Amino acid sequence: MRGTVDVIQLLGSGATVEQLLYLTQESQPKVALECLGQTIVANELWQSLRCADLVGRIEPRPILAAFGTFSEHDRFSLENLAIHIQDAFRYLRYVDYRSVEAAVVRLAGTLTERFGADTVRRFSYTAIPRGGLIVLGMLAYVLGIPRGRIISGKWKEPEEALVVLDDCALSGVRFQEFLRQAVATRQPDNQGEGQSSAGRPSASCPVVFCPLFAPRELCSAIETQEASVVACCSGEELEDLATQRFGEHYAEWYEFRKSRMGQRGYWVGFPELIAFPWGAPELNYWNSTTGRFEADWNVLPIGLRKKGWREREPASIVQRAGPGPLQAAADVLWTDIDGDVAIARMPLAEEGPTGCFRLDGPAATMWRALVRHGTLEAAEMAVTDHYAVDSAIARTDLNTFVASLERQGYLQYGAG
Secondary structure, eight states, rough: OOOEEEEEEOOTTTTOHHHHHHEEEEEEEHHHHHHHHHHHHHHHHHHHHHSSSEEEEESOOOOOEEEEEOHHHHHHHHHHHHHHHHHHHEEEEHHHHHHHHHHHHHHHHHHHHHHHHHHHSSSSSOOTTTHHHHHHHHHHHHTTGGGGOOOOOOOOOSSOOOOEEEESSSSSSSHHHHHHHHHOOOSSSTOSSSOOOTSHHHHHHHEEEEEEEEEEHHHHHHHHOOTTTTEEOOSEEEOOOOHHHHHHGGGHHHHHHHHTTTTTSOOOOOOOOBBBBBOOOOEEEETTTTTTTEEOOOSOOOOGOOOOOOOOOOOOOEEEOOOOSSETTTTTEEEETTTEEEEEEESTTTTTTOOOEOHHHHHHHHHHHHHHOOOOOHHHHHHHHHHHHOOOHHHHHHHHHHHHHHHHEEEEHHHH
16 A cells, blocks of 8 residues: 545535435436536536546445545635535425426516506516526516517616516626626617716616515615615525524624625525526635635536536446445445555545545555455456466455455445
8 A cells, every 4th residue: 555645525424315316307326426427527627626536336325526636725626516515415496497487477476566567568678698588588478578678788778667687696796797787888868877976877777676586685685785776576585594504603604705795796695506497506606816706616417407518528437336245335435546546435424534545556456356356256366367376375465455454444245
């Protein structure tokens, strides 16, 4: 045995097969784990790692880990990925088209009740790409919005108000950016008028923001902080799970997030994680090295995404315990690294340590033979053939090797 490699556990002991199947929307556990692996390696953050292997097992419980030699930043990034996977397993909710349609009908009813049917049809409508365009099309059908009331690109002062649609809002950053960009591209009827000193639409250009799914607290914050916004209405309220998610660390998390957020967005919380048939909201994380928010990990499986994702060869290895009765222990993962074998035990507790060591030469050959064949006799034949040595020598070395790894909990006799 020589040297060590890094290993970061991405999927821990609390994960269930049922959660994995729901996340990936697959029916077979092995396919589901492969799907999650392919999703991970498609992320730009994974591609930025210098060298990493993704390894997982589905039996007797789903586990997944990244092997490699990682910098401090790499470790932070992968630990953040583990948190995202854990959160997705616990909090993700898929919203199908039927649910979207129902939310659009509720939103249409809210707008009509608040402003009146005739006034709503005189409003001008636009959307924040891409999900907002889908919501806009559905709402236009429900409300019977004239085609001439739907605008894009450069726009003039609306007669009544401008309604801005989006599929969801979590912190309000995209809407905030939309307001600033809209002013830059707008062509007012009178140049210089209709624009506030802050560079946003003035009170003469009322705005109604309609994220289809959004926390009630966010909508209230937007109405309070944006003078041009006369109403912020959603079709369905998202629950803020921050206190549930962070528990006793909530105050610490809130202050950190608030301080980093600055003037970006309107509200700090942890809304329900939702995903639409056309994709999921993009997430950002605070990169302490660059001092800014950057694109974060996305764990929604590629199979549920539509366009814009490059297909890559799966980089994950879904391992089996072996034919038995001699098998790798239930919490053990391994992978080939530069001709050697790196082996790690995944901790039973989420916060437990993950030990990893490296086998080289004959030790690596014996490990491969044991997990492939599952018996001392078959492994002995494989090692004897590989090194062309006397079977008695191979048997002695294998017995010593197995006894050591069994004592350390890396090998076990199963039911095979």
